[in-house]
Amino acid sequence: KVVPSLLSNFIGAGAFLHDLPGLPELDDLFYPKGVILDAQNRAAQLFGSSKMWFLVNGSTCGIQAAVMGTCCPGDYIVVPRNYHISVISALILSGAQPKYIVSEYSSMWDIAGGITP
Known part of the structure; x- marks a missing residue:
């Protein structure tokens, strides 16, 4: 089991069943314009930085x-x-x-x- 039980119990095991970043409908991690860009902007705001890039x-x-x-x-x-x-x-x-x-x-x-x- 790769996911720590504390995290799995907190957000549920179902969150780790799929890895779908390669689908065009889910945005492009290399050049985000949709949900990934929105998530990066929200993360930057959360951490108090001017910019955020997901690896x-x-x-x-x-x-x-x-x-x-x-x-x-x-x-x-x-x-x-x-x-x-x-x-x-x-x-x-x-x-x-x-x-x-x-x-x-x-x-x-x-x-x-x-x-x-």
Whole structure:
């Protein structure tokens, strides 16, 4: 079972039965004009950002794009110890050097959480 039971119990297992983003009637993830664009705009508003793009190839491509788009060889980048494994390939591809920090602990979820400045 891939979906965490907490999430499945909250929104129902039926939400995970279909993956239909390839149908033209459901908009185009690469050039959204309909419901996907609306969802991206709503997500941007929710997170307080001016723009939001949904990833077309998972978190790995997003993390690599973010690191490679902001770091040059030899630059330092702050990386929490609970990083996604794709951070390693992003560091290698960009030439950036990590400065590791320890994330805060979330006792509510019993996992490593975010960081604060």
